[in-house]
Amino acid sequence: MKKTILTLLVCVLYLPLSAQITYDEISSSELNTVRQLKIKLPKNYDPSSGIMYPLIIVFDGDYLFEPIVGQVHFQTYFDDMPSSIIVGVIQGSERRYDGYCDEVTGLPKESGLRFHNFVAQELIPYLDGKYNTSKFRVAVGHDLMGNFINSYLFKEDPLFNAYVCISPDLAGTVRDYLGKRLEFFKDDIFYYMATSDKDLPYIRDAVLSANSQISEVKNQYLTYYFDDFKGDTHYTLVNGAIAKSFDKIFQLYQPLREKELEEKVLxxxxxxxKYLVDRYDRIEDLFGIKKPITEEEFEKTVKVAEQRSDLESLEKIGKLAKKLNPESVLGNHYLALHAEKAEDIKKAIKLYEASLTLEETDLIVYDFIESKLEELRSTIELGELEKELEKEKRKIEKEEKKAEAKAKKEAKKNDDN
Structure with a gap:
């Protein structure tokens, strides 16, 4: 039921996108023909902006392109993945020739090798030259083309960073040595593979065998995900696999959520x-995108610092927020909170007073700052009153002791007389 609702939601979100899909063609000397492309650019794409976007190449673009466009729109709507450039390769009746592989090696040969070279030597350079593409590339293929995209893994420098192999028709060397090949990468590689209990039996057997191999791989640079769907056929598993694979591949990009806070941040x-800086540096290094730390993520991290009773982290988060957003009230707020918890109330007041000259945020507004100032000033006044009362009390106690000593002295004098 849940999967059905999500699928319907993706379809609803996709409806207005169909008008935004454009068609292009590329002349290929490798294929000695012209190939048709489907292209979906990010919303508000501006080639002069300098913003770079991951590139998603959809093999089997005749039928996989639209579901992927819908899924990407769904996930970018919730900021679960970056806006991306999606390119579907229309293969039509050429598909069998494009994916033609050697039965022994499982790698492209003849027409398949020409198509392999077309993608690497003509298509990708063409797209990189025409659009603002980042260095992060995703390949998506199903069945025959799910096997074909693995061929780029067997090159010294893989063409893609992420591979989505949906019910791949694995063959030969690819089937038998895929796990071994994935052991040797020294740069980040994301690999996703899926089958189902109602998949084509020969495909399912090969995929399960490959999964057993890959699951044993010990490589810190490999991020591997596998799904074995229940009740889906070779074709109906496609939508679920697209959704799961994109969610996993772009997991790092997603906003800080409770699981990460509990398992990693705490x-x-x-x-x-430093956790925040390292996390966002990794996003930039991996996806080629400079993503800002949001106010909500600062707030969640501060709450973890408070949970850890970690005043040093609280102060450094304040300094980081101030450095990244010097015109915002956010950094001053966290620094004031640190001063308050360190019982330096006068410093906290000064920081809040300075905040009134800075820009409000969604969470920290001037009314809140004024209420904090009133609270802290009351604390100061109460503290000063308590000090005065304590001073007066000590004065009275001193006079009482003095009077008591004098009385004892007088009593002793009378006894002596």
């Missing part, structure tokens, strides 16, 4: 400002 060895 137990992080070091100050939490």
């Amino acid at each position: 137990s992080y060895e070091g100050t939490l400002d």
Whole structure:
């Protein structure tokens, strides 16, 4: 039921996108023909902006392109993945020739090798030259083309960073040595594979065998995901596989969520400002996108610092927020909160007073700052009153002791007389 609702939602979101899909063609010397392309650019794409976008190449673009466009729109709507350039390769009656592989090696040969070279030597350079593509590339293929995209893994420098192999028709060397090949990468590789209990039996057997191999791979640079769907056929598993694979591949890009906060942030060895910086540096390194740390993520990290009673992290998060957004009230707010918890109330007041000259945020507004100032000033006044009362109390106690000593002295004098 849940999967059905999600599928319907993706379809609803996709409806207005069909008008935004454009068609292009590329003349290929490798194929000695012209190939048709379907292209979906990000919303508000501006070639002069300098913003770079991951490139998603959809093999079997005749029928896989539209579901992927809908899924990408769905996930970017919730900021679960970056806006991307999606290119579907229309293969039509050429598909069998495009995916033609040697039965022994499982790697492209003859017409398949020409198509392999077309993608690597003509299509990708053409797209990189025409659009603002980042260095992160995703390949998606189903069945025959699910096997074909693995051929790029067997090159010294893989063409793609992420591979979505949906019910791939694995063959030969690819089937038998895929796990071994994935052991040797020294750069990040994402690999996703899926089958189902109602998949074509010969495909399912080969996929399960490959999964057993890959599951044993010990490589810190490999991120591997596998799904074995229940009740889906060779074709109906496609939508679920697309959704699951994109969610996993772009997991790092997603906003900080409870699971990451509990499993990684809370137990992080070091100050939490470094966790944030390292996380977003990795997003930039991997996807070629500079994503800003949101106010909500700062807020969640601060709450973890408070949970850890980690005043050092709280102060450093404040300094980081101030550095990244010097015109915003956010950094001052966290620094004031740190001063308050360190019982330096006068410093906290000064920081909040300075905040009134900075820009409000969605969570930290001037009314809140004024209420904090009123609270802290009351604390100062109450503290000063308590000090005065304590001073007066000590004065009275001193006078009482003095009077008591004098009385004892007088009593002793009378006894002596």
